[in-house]
Amino acid sequence: MKIAIAGAGALGSRFGYMLHQAGNEVILIDNWVDHIQAIREHGLKMTIDAETFTAEIPIITPQEITSDQTVDLVIVFTKAMQLDQMIQDIKPIMNDDTDILCLLNGIGHEDIIAKYIDAKNIFIGNTMWTASLVGPGHSKSFGSGSINLQNLGEGQEIEAKKIAACLSEAGLNARFTDNVHATIYLKACVNGTMNGLCTILDVDMATFGETNQAHEIVTTIVKEFAAVAAHENIELNVDDAVAFIEKCYDRQTIGDHYPSMHQDLIRNHRMTEIDYINGAISRKGQKYGVATPYCDFLTQLIHVKENIVLK
Template sequence: MKIIIAGAGAMGSRFGLMLHQAGNEVTLVDGWQDHVKAIKENGLKANFNGEEVTAHLAIEWQQELSSLKTETELVVLFTKAMQLDQMLQDIQPVLSENTKVLCLLNGIGHEDIIASYVPEQNIFIGNTMWTAGIEGPGRVKLFGEGSVELQNFAKGQEEAAIELAKILSQAGLNAKYSDNILYSIYRKACVNGTMNGLCTILDTNMAGFGATKFADEMVTKIVNEFAEIAAQEEVFLDVEEVIAHIETCFDPELIGLHYPSMYQDLIKHNRLTEIDYINGAVSRKGKKYHVPTPYCDFLTQLIHSKEEILHAQ
């Protein structure tokens, strides 16, 4: 299958590498010029569960796609949430009326932006529990196991969604079709809404945060705010199950030693974060629905304050 990974950071590189290894024709697209240059010259280098791997994938700078001649069958969106609109503008030259677009971004509500650029019948939304880290231009660290859930955005595209899940699973990405993806997206957003912001503010990995005596209380408060907002949209989370799921992230034998993507962005790479599309989205929806969200409000303010202090770009 001819696939473009739009946003070739840590997660995009993981999916691109695994789809490439499964025999698909993969092109990475990214806006980080040093990253693009490194992969063009030396291939994508990955520590893949302890094994050093180099994959020579095609990669293009997203602002120079007009010369890319390819009949893209699938675009997987992995750009940062705040960069989504620009990426969708830049990839227009490679989209056809038959190109399927799968959004696996963290956060809530991305389908509204995508629908401005892509016919609804071509939009598929999902989430992933895979992890990845970027160690520098052209180099990533991939470890652990994960999964993907996805669903068609428009009715009548269920078979197409099932086929996409099959293609991802053939690459070892453990994908499955969901008939209630909004539940899964909110459930994943709870993981991001706790682990990302809190680990970033506290300057620790997930195991370190989980070892603190206040971890359970903070996680519970934030998850309850997400659940109250989700209920306003007729998505009813099993709060106890979600909290138990989040707390498995504390285990250093699983993924507890992982530093979440927001930490990597802000602390390691001095980049602006996706907080407005995670806890910030809950804060905005709280105002819309007249539901108090004090923990999400405060955590959003803390992350933005840290961005200012660090002069993140």
């Protein structure tokens, strides 16, 4: 399959590498000049569980796309605030048969994609794979993960299962679900706790989880997510979600990982996606008349941190 990775950062690089190794024709699309130059000169370096590999995978900027580079599938891994522009920029690589799979953190991204792409070609999901950038051209990851995905357009279940099969053949453990919004909300709970809290406290997930206050804070935030989800006819079991989040504390799996928001703001001095995670719950809470004080405050704290770090 011809596959484009739109947003070849830490996780995009991991997906691109694994799909390439499985025999797919992969092209990476990104805007980071140093990253692009490093991959072009030295190949994509991928460290998986302490072992480093190198793969020669083509990488271009969105501006370098030409109409003869059309692909079968685009997997989007941009930051949420970059999604709209990326979809506009990559239109030349897509035709009427090109599918697009969005695996971004946060909620509601399909509404942006649907402005430019027919619903029959849009597939949405979430992933529990993790990764971080060591530096330009070098992604690092450990542990395993999974993907849940679903078609947005009616009658596209067979195509969704075909995409899931392609990803699974690359070792990415993908599965089709007919209730992807529930899994998206579950992943959003992970991001809505681990991302903001670890960024504010400047710790990895295990260190946060070892504190006496972790369980109560996480439970309170998840309750806010669940209350909002209920207004969208999505059932989110609070106890199950909290237990799922607390698995992240295990140092034998991903406990030593610093979430992507920490990588963005603390390590790389870039804006965060807080407005598309906790901020999205705050906005939906206002819409539905649901109080979300923890999400409101955490969103404000991250913006304060952005002002301090990025001034």
